[in-house]
Amino acid sequence: xxxxxxxxxxxxxxxxxxxxxxxxxxxxxxxxxxxxxxxxxxxxxxxxxxxxxxxxxxxxxxxxxxxxxxxxxxxxxxx
Numbered sequence: 001x002x003x004x005x006x007x008x009x010x011x012x013x014x015x016x017x018x019x020x021x022x023x024x025x026x027x028x029x030x031x032x033x034x035x036x037x038x039x040x041x042x043x044x045x046x047x048x049x050x051x052x053x054x055x056x057x058x059x060x061x062x063x064x065x066x067x068x069x070x071x072x073x074x075x076x077x078x079x
Contacts, residue, residue, distance in 0.1 A: 028037075044053055069076075 032040075042048060
């Protein structure tokens, strides 16, 4: 039996309908500050969260490496 495809412009079947059209159904609060809107739209947005987690992991590994090199760096040099 032949497999049928989805109708044209239907979007991915595994996403909720509001994600398939590229927008979210959240209403803009007129009392929301620019900073909290930035956090909601850029940091905590589901489509941007994996990239933000990768950036946070890379920065923490970098800072941890600097901390380890400064704290125990003399142990890495042969005496």
